[in-house]
Amino acid sequence: MAGPGGASVKRVIGLPGETITWQGPDVWVNGQRLDEPWVVHPERSGAGTQSCGEGYLVLGDNRPESQDGRTWGAVTGKAMTGRLL
Numbered sequence: 504m505a506g507p508g509g510a511s512v513k514r515v516i517g518l519p520g521e522t523i524t525w526q527g528p529d530v531w532v533n534g535q536r537l538d539e540p541w542v543v544h545p546e547r548s549g550a551g552t553q554s555c556g557e558g559y560l561v562l563g564d565n566r567p568e569s570q571d572g573r574t575w576g577a578v579t580g581k582a583m584t585g586r587l588l
Contacts, residue, residue: 510584513571517553517560525573526550530562542566553577 517523517532524531527550530539547567553560558577563569572578 511563511570513561513563513569515559515583516562516572517555517577519555519557519559521555521560522552523555523560523572524552549573559583 516530516537521533524534527547528542530537541564543565544567549566551573553572553576555577558579560572560577561583562573563571
């Protein structure tokens with residue numbers, strides 16, 4: 504996906520119309536907690552709420568260091584250029 508700083512790899516966390524909330528190690532999508540055992544340093548992830556509107560919320564796995572949707576807001580589908588498995 505191409506963020507404001509160029510290409511980067513992020514996970515799609517929120518879909519259009521969803522609301523994402525995060526507090527430390529926990530992320531909720533429309534009130535349902537996600538199980539994310541791969542996240543690096545989740546305890547330092549901060550707190551906030553983001554509405555996806557018509558876009559997608561993407562987050563990096565290294566949350567304390569990641570420039571992602573918590574800063575940029577939701578991105579359009581056109582901003583996403585590929586899928587990694």
